[in-house]
Amino acid sequence: MERNVAVRSLTRGWALTLSALLGLALVYVRAALFTPIEGTQGPAQKIFYVHVPSAWASLLAFAVTGVLSLLYLRRREHKLDTIADASAEVGLVFGVVMLTTGPIWGKTIWGAWWAWDAKLTSTLFLFLLFVGYKVLRGAVVDPETRARFSAVIGILALVLVPFIYFSVLMFRTLHPAPPVLRAGAPTLPGAMLITLLLSVLVFSVLYVGFLMLRYCLSVLRELREEEAADGIS
């Protein structure tokens, strides 16, 4: 019975993911062909339509994990932990996209692959923290203990991020960034803004799709393990 529910939401997850991927293709077409080229940065600016939304999706995913961790410790529902785990994993996927597209853009515009500014540093450490989260999950056998331990990490991560952000910001104000970094935040004209927002929307739907897929996989895997355990006993 429960299996049918899981399979049905797996199908829904696929539908959502595939339509998001289709939307992504359309956003690419719009970004490449129908959005004006930015004056100072040239075509390099186009990577923003991938970079910003993936950063958004990644941070959203980690925030969801953090909030679910908090809820898990209050309510102790197994489901919350499974979703938190799925969200962390999806967040890591978007995080990889964010952390690879960022430097590609940075090299062209800043002239450096990497700069230790507040946003970069805090997202990098957030990413590393959730790698640690996954590693910790892999190192605990008992599901209940695993849920509690990873919830603790999820909450600690939520508290840590603003501190990293502000400490790096203060570090930077003491040592001003090289002038290239202060080229100015791009103020977006309408067409670009619409493309960016569309892309953010598509990435959000993609996040939900991935999350559903990953969650259903976890549920199905647990069901399979239960069946196997029943078969033995």
Added chain:
Amino acid sequence: MANSLWGTAVAVAAKDLRIEWRTKTAFASSIVFAVLVLAVFYFSRDPSVVTELDIAPAALWVTFTFAAMLGLNRAFLLEKENRALDGLLLTPVPRTGIFLGKLLGNLGFVVVVELISLPLFAVFFNVRVLHALPQLLAVTAMATLAFVAVGTLLSAMVVRTRFAELMLPILLLPFLVPPIIGAVQTTAGILAGRPLSDFAGWLRLLGAFDIAFVTVCFLLFEATVEE
């Protein structure tokens, strides 16, 4: 009194420190490690370009934190032997008292390691610390408290996982970023003879970090030990 919060804490901390005093294993290795890190730092620079003073604050703080990290796992590793933790949890004392005790024990351990490393640092790096000792100690105390609190909480979890020794650095190092940045900046200024008031922003950051994480760790400890 014996099963009050502080009574429990003092008893647990005293027990841990007594064990450490009698065996001295973690202590000896942390000190040797600290000396080694200081030496490696001294030689990992071009002496004609980078002076000792330039690299000194970074060397001091990397030494402090890495040496401390060696000892942090010990507090709960001790309790793993003979399932002593179960016994500790069965006693009718507040669990936060146990955490406070472990925290105090770890703080005692780390503070001693720091107090021994600091003169060594002054000698090795040819830095005058005496004129600014109170300020330096205050900043050290502020930065130490936060990461020891997080380290104690994390070690309560990681000792019960596989690869405990590997897990602690991976999970703890991100939490060292804000205190280390603040401590290194402040230490550099103190060693250069600037007044503490120049670093009010950093001190506020360290203070806020301490308050936030000590509180959060207290609240979360319960979740790490319930069986």
